[in-house]
Amino acid sequence: MIRASTPEEAYEILEEQSIDLVIIFKRVADIDVATFGHRVKSEFPKLSIIMLAYHERELNK
Numbered sequence: 001m002i003r004a005s006t007p008e009e010a011y012e013i014l015e016e017q018s019i020d021l022v023i024i025f026k027r028v029a030d031i032d033v034a035t036f037g038h039r040v041k042s043e044f045p046k047l048s049i050i051m052l053a054y055h056e057r058e059l060n061k
């Protein structure tokens with residue numbers, strides 16, 4: 001398991017290592033779960049992503 005605290009750190013890890021699954025479970029810096037998940041998916045389309053939100057409005061973006 002690898003943890004990233006910022007979006008930049010997460011992108012760096014994804015570019016440098018072989019990752020099979022990303023679990024997003026809280027806001028990453030100032031980016032909500034859905035926005036960050038969509039950005040990761042657009043840059044890494046084959047990557048599996050699980051997004052855990054605290055409220056439904058976080059996913060309605």
